[in-house]
Every structure is written in C-alpha cells, then in structure tokens.
Amino acid sequence: MTKNSILTPAGKLTAGNRTDKLDPRVRITATIILAITVVSFASWQAVTATIILALFMMAFSEPDWRKSLHRILAMDGFIVATLILLPFTYPGDVMFTLWGFDASWQGLYRAVMIALKANAVMCGIIAFLGNMSSTELGRGMTGLYLPIKLTTLMMFTVRYIDVLHHEYLRLRQSMRARAFRLKTSRHSWKMIGYLVGMLLVRAHERSERIIWAMKCRGFHGHYHFARLPRLSRRDFLFGLAMLAVWAALITLEVLCPPMI
Amino acid sequence: MPADDLIELRDICFSFNNTRSILDHADFDLRRGERVALTGPNGAGKTTLFHIIMGLRKADRGTVRILQNTCASEQDFAAIRGRTGLLFQDSDDQLFCPTVMEDVAFGPLNLGASDADALEISRKTLHDLGLSGFENRITHHLSGGEKRLVALATVLAMQPEILLLDEPTTGLDQDVEIRLIKILQNLPQAMVIISHDHAFLKQVATRQIRLQNGKLVSDTPQ
Numbered sequence: 265m266t267k268n269s270i271l272t273p274a275g276k277l278t279a280g281n282r283t284d285k286l287d288p289r290v291r292i293t294a295t296i297i298l299a300i301t302v303v304s305f306a307s308w309q310a311v312t313a314t315i316i317l318a319l320f321m322m323a324f325s326e327p328d329w330r331k332s333l334h335r336i337l338a339m340d341g342f343i344v345a346t347l348i349l350l351p352f353t354y355p356g357d358v359m360f361t362l363w364g365f366d367a368s369w370q371g372l373y374r375a376v377m378i379a380l381k382a383n384a385v386m387c388g389i390i391a392f393l394g395n396m397s398s399t400e401l402g403r404g405m406t407g408l409y410l411p412i413k414l415t416t417l418m419m420f421t422v423r424y425i426d427v428l429h430h431e432y433l434r435l436r437q438s439m440r441a442r443a444f445r446l447k448t449s450r451h452s453w454k455m456i457g458y459l460v461g462m463l464l465v466r467a468h469e470r471s472e473r474i475i476w477a478m479k480c481r482g483f484h485g486h487y488h489f490a491r492l493p494r495l496s497r498r499d500f501l502f503g504l505a506m507l508a509v510w511a512a513l514i515t516l517e518v519l520c521p522p523m524i
Numbered sequence: 525m526p527a528d529d530l531i532e533l534r535d536i537c538f539s540f541n542n543t544r545s546i547l548d549h550a551d552f553d554l555r556r557g558e559r560v561a562l563t564g565p566n567g568a569g570k571t572t573l574f575h576i577i578m579g580l581r582k583a584d585r586g587t588v589r590i591l592q593n594t595c596a597s598e599q600d601f602a603a604i605r606g607r608t609g610l611l612f613q614d615s616d617d618q619l620f621c622p623t624v625m626e627d628v629a630f631g632p633l634n635l636g637a638s639d640a641d642a643l644e645i646s647r648k649t650l651h652d653l654g655l656s657g658f659e660n661r662i663t664h665h666l667s668g669g670e671k672r673l674v675a676l677a678t679v680l681a682m683q684p685e686i687l688l689l690d691e692p693t694t695g696l697d698q699d700v701e702i703r704l705i706k707i708l709q710n711l712p713q714a715m716v717i718i719s720h721d722h723a724f725l726k727q728v729a730t731r732q733i734r735l736q737n738g739k740l741v742s743d744t745p746q
Contacts, residue, residue: 288706300663336573397622397623398622399622399623399626419620419621419622420620423620423621423622423663423664424620426664427664429617469619470616473612473614473617474617474620476575476578476580476608476612476617476621477610477617477618477620478630479578479602479605480580480608480609480610481605481606481630481631481634481678481679481682482602482605482606482631482634482635482682483630483634484634486692
C-alpha cells in the first residue's frame, strides 16, 4: 500500500533534485493553479501544451519513474470506462455504429480531452508534490491557511491507510490459514462480507482508541506544524516562471478556438 | 488526604451497558515513588480502570482524585492529562504522526511549548531512551519493539508525574524487555503497570495489587 500512496515517506526522500528545495506553499499553489487552468481549457492546443509542459517538469523533478507510471496508470484505469462510453453517450456527427449505438466524433473529442487533462493534472501533481513528505504537505497546507480539518484528515489518511491495510491482510491471512479460497459461491460472498464488516468494526474501535490516545496527550482539535521559513529568492523566481508559463498557456487558449 | 497521594479512587463502580459489572466499589491509592503492579484475569477491567483514571470512560459512581484534584467533568480531566501519561496496549493507536519526531513533539506542542522547545524536549527524550537517530523514521515502519519504546518516548516527552503502562512488555523480545526494565527502574515517576509477566513485574514493581471480581486487593507476595 505504501508503494501506491501519493506521498513518499520522509525517510526515503530522494535528495538532490531541484523541486524539493522549493517552499511547499509555492509548490501547492502552483499545482492548484495548473490543475484549475488545464481543466477549464477548451482548445486542444492549450491542453497538449500543458501536458507537454507537465511531462517536462516531471522529468525535471526526477521522480521514481516506475512508481510514477504506476500511479498514472492507476488513475487512467479508473477513468477508462467513462472514456470508452463517452462517444456513445454524447450526441453529434456519427463516427460508427456498434450494436445499434452511434458513436459520435464530438464524444470522441471530449473523451480525448478528458484523458489529456486528467493526465496533465496527474503529471503536474507528481512533478510538484510527488516527492514531498506528508509533513511538508501538511505544513504547506497550514501555511496557505487551508482548512485545518482538511489537513488533519490528510495526515490521518497517510498514517492509517497502512494500518488498515495490514489489518485486512491479517484477517485475510487468518482466513487462508483455515483453508478459505475465494470462489464464486454463497459461502465466499458471506465470508467476504464478514471480512469487510469486521474491518469496519475494527476501524471504528481503533479510531476511538486513537482519539483517546490523542486526548491523553492534550489534543485540542488540530495539529501543530512547525512554521515554515519565509519565501526565498528561489521561490519567487519559480513563482514568476510559473506565472509566465501560465500567461503563455492562457494566451494559447485565447488564440486557438476550440475545434468543436 | 496525605499530600503524596497521586491517585485516589474511592468507591468506583463501572459496568458495560449496565449488564456486566466490571468494577464494584473499587478503591485504589497511588503514592509518590510507588511502582504498582496491577494483575488480574483477562477481561477483569484492568484497562478500563486506566481509562477511568484518564477520564476516557466515566465511572457509574465513585470519586476520582488525581494529583489532589477531584475530576468529574471532561475539563477537569483535560487539565490533568498532561501530567498523567498512559502507554496504550497497542502502540499503533498511540503513534499517529508520520514521523517519530513529530509524534514525540505532539504532546509538548499541545501543552503549549514553542516549536524550538518541543523539538529540544523530543530530542532529549529520545536520547534518554537510547533512540537517538530515530527522529526521521516513519512510525509505521518501526518494528514492534521500536514502536513500544517510541510510544514510551511520546508519553515521557510530556514530563508526566504519573505513568500508567498497559502491558508494556507484550510482544517484546528479551533484549528489548531488559532495556525496558532498566528504563523503568530508573524513571522517577510513580507508575501503575498492567502485566501478566510475573518475572518482569518482580523486577520493576514495589507492590502488587490484583483486580478480582470488581475489587482491588493487595497481592504483594510475602
């Protein structure tokens, strides 16, 4: 599970690349702006330019390529069903007919655009936030005055997804130890139901014990993060460069009318 | 009440959903400098007793006095929680920050220490427990023994006056257990230790009590 998580644990930071010297606040802001801009683009030229730029920046941040590819594919796998169905559900000029359903060119265009935009955002996130530790992300979020609840929720997710996953594996192992094999049978479904139920009950009980443990240490409802230092020259330069790129992308969008 | 009474429980009753009675008019005192072993069969309510002392569960009746303060409401308990340290049975419940350093600094920060002070306290606590160099380790990648010691560090970083240790030796190998015994023997705090490990208790505890049929009875071997 840790392998697939968006965040690299602090202990395994690959030092030496260029983006992780930047302030987390600047990186988070850049990611959010890039994501919002690319999602609102309508012309394919601007979207293609963004994805090329995101790929370029991803290369610049020297991520763990295998892991990054894995993440991108995981996201693509998630939206692929929508993309395949889109040409059939979007009205427009007929491209071909399959079992009486018309696929439209306009639908295909939409699907391609969505795929490009999603991948551009994903590459941007990997480039800017991929090698950031969860603590840094938390600090950056607090520094940007994002809701404390959101930050707290994020920190808990990072910490406990792994614990829950281990709990699941333990339960699954104990089932296997008693010769349980997953089959398409009533018995199988019932046992998986028990497994999920047990996982929920345990998660609930654990959450109670955690809040107790936190209260015992004087928790008042929010995390304390160490303050971030003031922005450096490097951060301002990066911010300026990003603004220039952003302006260029918007100009491209304005100059190129949407194809459909 | 003598001034060196740290915990005073009087006439405590507790039951789950009014069906199964766990504590039945139980009394307990902890004095300065004592290291009390709390034993009893599984499910007797030893952990529940700790939760009542910390105010995490509310007793059906009886009075709880911690460090000379009568505690009844959540506010009363919140005020003394920093001065009483509870080590949980499962360290995974206790370590909820991504890195060791943040987890240890969490308590001092909540008690109002500045960033620099909290870091300093955490570093010192880790050093005292022989955990220097663990600062940036990821809490859920630690081994069972390391987790237990880090959890102890998170509790000690709050500089409590009382320690409540819930089965501190479960799942520890001999080396870590010996290390833990040394640490506990050298700690100045008064403590209550739940354990089934008699050899361990013999080395650490100054007296033993036993929770049986809802009552706390002295069980110190003569």
